[in-house]
């Protein structure tokens with residue numbers, strides 16, 4: 001026992017080194033490094049205005065005799081290629097929106113939220129398929145949100161903002177070169193773009209950043225103009241990432257309105273993050289080709305003597321549950337909701353092993369951790385697989401809080417709470433992707449929830465986290481405080497919600513936590529969304545963000561559970577290899593083979 005304890009502490013130490021962000025000094029500034037005072041629409045790193053175009057590091061830069069007019073021709077051509085590519089792409093699109101109001105002390109706080117998840121389909125004009133039981137987003141925007149959020153000419157809602165102009169032509173616009181500027185390591189030409197006078201069609205108006213090798217637009221920031229009479233166009237900051245050699249695809253859109261008059265008395269004040277991922281659907285639903293199947297030689301498939309028996313009823317039951325678990329995990333990854341196995345899973349597993357070792361529990365190594373790619377704060381178990389959402393990992397302030405979330409799920413496994421084994425029948429997996437939330441649910445009864453809480457607290461009190469549970473309690477307190485205003489962030493789509501607005505999971509830890517003090521700069525109860533986990537929009541792989549925490553200068557910067565603008569560090573994928581990308585000839589379909 002003593003020995004086990006010291007092993008666990010060692011692992012914890014190694015973890016603290018490799019997972020510095022989750023260490024006790026974590027602060028909300030694991031966000032993109034932007035100083036709010038200087039957060040003009042410029043690159044955070046180096047707002048270098050005049051880099052000579054013949055810089056030796058840019059050997060592939062265009063010849064200096066390229067005229068501005070040539071650049072415009074190139075970029076219009078690239079934008080048309082972009083539109084052609086997008087018709088074959090079916091990424092997941094998620095928008096999370098927070099309504100902002102001034103609270104009694106004059107601070108801006110989120111008071112209401114909206115959530116949308118769908119898959120983009122531009123093959124037949126703008127369309128999308130909703131996962132969260134709404135009609136198409138555009139439809140929803142126009143009906144359910146009754147005017148306030150309706151987006152005139154924006155049938156795709158927020159997803160529309162990945163498109164600059166579906167018919168981008170030089171003759172529709174006036175272009176003004178502003179300067180050269182780096183976004184991350186990408187040198188860009190910054191150009192102001194305005195629709196020509198008298199054009200009645202709504203077109204993009206704002207600023208574009210064009211990388212100076214192939215002239216792809218990598219960022220555009222502005223709105224559409226002219227504004228329609230009854231509705232509004234929002235302002236947006238839209239980013240594309242280099243996801244394949246030469247291919248830049250939409251990844252992030254930040255939208256914000258601070259004082260949009262929508263009627264005589266109504267003013268709209270909100271901020272929203274739109275994220276796209278799951279571009280490589282083929283890779284996600286990779287089924288091994290028959291030619292790759294190796295046929296073993298007869299000797300190697302010969303049964304081992306001790307295993308050459310039928311399964312006992314106990315073993316058969318375990319195998320059956322395992323089959324249900326594997327079916328479900330495989331399916332949600334294929335849809336694009338679950339990140340493929342990776343480094344973050346291992347970090348989570350280290351925390352789980354700390355809990356197991358210090359509690360003398362042996363599950364025979366049969367336990368897994370995976371990351372759900374969506375923003376709502378949720379965690380659940382599928383058999384022996386613990387799933388935790390990207391949004392939840394983002395907002396957890398420290399390792400003790402992470403251990404608190406994982407301990408609850410681990411308790412379900414230790415207590416033997418069962419997965420519904422109906423999923424062991426493969427036909428149960430034959431449903432359209434957008435029906436995932438109706439067909440898959442990993443919820444427990446309230447009795448099992450309570451039992452898991454009790455067991456989890458017992459395990460935490462034996463663990464290396466036992467002296468830091470006050471932090472975990474503080475996180476829960478902050479969650480409880482914000483829960484009534486952010487129901488959509490807290491609504492779990494696949495498991496039990498952490499808070500239903502009234503009660504909170506693991507409430508036993510709340511009482512022992514210190515009082516929340518919003519003014520105290522060193523009290524970090526929860527982080528903003530988007531600071532910790534980075535998703536590769538092409539492969540869905542997740543990794544920890546490399547951004548270092550910065551000291552906060554005012555309580556306003558705590559931004560607990562809030563959305564913030566995006567400032568990704570842009571990089572270029574080298575075209576060094578022989579890989580050739582012909583996206584416009586590759587049709588990736590959103591449907592998986594089973595759902596004909």
Ligand SMILES: [Zn+2]
Pocket residue numbers: 408409412444448449452496
């Ligand atoms: Zn639970």
